[in-house]
Amino acid sequence: MIKTPYLLFLGDAPDPLAAKVAQGIKDWRPENCVGQLRLDGCKADMGLADMTLAEAYEAGARTLVIGVANRGGVISPLWKDVLLSAMDHGFDLASGLHNLLSEEDDLVAKAAETGRELHDVRVPTVDYPIANGVKRTGKRVLAVGTDCSVGKMYTALALDRDMRAAGMKSTFRATGQTGILITGDGVPLDAVIADFMAGSIEWLTPDNDDDHWDVVEGQGSLFHVSFSGVTMALIHGSQPDALILCHEPTREHMRGLPGYKLPSLEAVRDTALTMAKVANPDCQVVGVSVNTQHLSDEDAKAYCAEVEARLGLPTIDPYRHGAERLVAALQAL
């Protein structure tokens, strides 16, 4: 287990989206966040107190969590001084990057010298099976998106929270580093070997009570050419009873892919449902989750109403307004 509470390291994040790991921890486990540490030029801000390593340790923080991602998942040389110094100050390190803490000789040496722990939550620690497609008991809902980083994890976390509040049996199933850092458990799907992707999701969402819901965090998008294979494996591995469509209406192009327009919600609905029905012929699309963070209250309301009328599905921003209407749609299944 990773020692809490955390100091969130935001590095030299080029934009707020790059710090979505830190944002997720701060939003869903604020009690675990003592402060933030930022380098010159950092464009992200969690609204936490900016602290030095010494101040954060004094305030109780015990793990420095790398809350920022570079494209390709590299540990920036700019960060090294902070990471090495953190261990001298008494911190363990935790990271969800592709480039592992445990592959950096200087970090490994420092950890050994100081007795600190290096947590690479991205590293699969299980020998996942090849998916067998056998029907499992219990129910599963999966968030699928028009793009990466449109709010699939937030949607799943909010849904899980509100399902529990409604007295339903629910478990959030993390499939990415942030989710794993938040819950301490899950499958780091984008680091799994191709042949075992769907099997890892079957493993993550096993047989359960008939009235239990696994709320499965989505990844990528069927329409994102860099990561669509990961999304596809989630759709088949999770064998979903229900899909929630996730969208961010102000995005001008697919994340990281200039020139690639976002698909329509209708296109995602049709293709994702066609694919989901291969694994579960009874699967239904039950609602739409809109990330309205860049819209005014009024515009957010109007946009959701327009989508709801167009698609005939309950449409909400679960983070802004709560996920109760999606919970009701799942209860009605």
Add this chain to the structure above:
Amino acid sequence: MIKTPYLLFLGDAPDPLAAKVAQGIKDWRPENCVGQLRLDGCKADMGLADMTLAEAYEAGARTLVIGVANRGGVISPLWKDVLLSAMDHGFDLASGLHNLLSEEDDLVAKAAETGRELHDVRVPTVDYPIANGVKRTGKRVLAVGTDCSVGKMYTALALDRDMRAAGMKSTFRATGQTGILITGDGVPLDAVIADFMAGSIEWLTPDNDDDHWDVVEGQGSLFHVSFSGVTMALIHGSQPDALILCHEPTREHMRGLPGYKLPSLEAVRDTALTMAKVANPDCQVVGVSVNTQHLSDEDAKAYCAEVEARLGLPTIDPYRHGAERLVAALQAL
């Protein structure tokens, strides 16, 4: 490079499909196959001479190629005696299994003792990039299937052969262990880490002459719940100008998935083309390749004619009848 010619090891293959690696090498590089070595109960037969290790070495074979796959890619304990003895007889070993030769202590020790080489063609040896979706020069055709093991590699190899015969510029691009063992080059896609799947295929099919075709070996099926993510990454990473649909008409259920029916060719056409157009809006489905190995000549002809009339696409068995009509369809693009 792997030393040729080969002795093909078929082990205790439970059925002919399990030995598709050996079958591919034998069919496309027969000049490299000195003989076969089978254990008790082996249900596969390449039609090659059954040889002992001593006989095969005497006949010139220099590498024992594991031409059989177990589900999950495990090196069976039953095989160990043969593999160890092969190195004593002077053979190198080559394998495309998930379970690596280089992870077996006894094989590694024997290789060191005897000076032999262990070739794990499944191991990625390149740090593949994340796909960027940027439009590349040259043309690409990808084989997509209704199921696994329906003839996608054969289709691509036959297409490449017949395109060259027609004076076209063509390169077969291997994406699986058999293709890599046949050509000595390629991407072992099912062993690539999820996030880098599509990028590995972009790497495999780079910018080229405007009139050059990459003929990309397909993997899995969008409708196979165990491996659909791999197929999806191929469709987006290869940025295809053309798709060939591949089918085996006597299959009673999806390979390895009792209870899962094969999709229609129409369903594969529609979903694969929808997804391919994300990466290349001009992509077209140009033909159908039917694996008619379990049909009589008459039934094969009738089946292809029926599909051709139904889909309005040239429909042939490239292995049985040649791929010329598919080549013509590509030339007409």
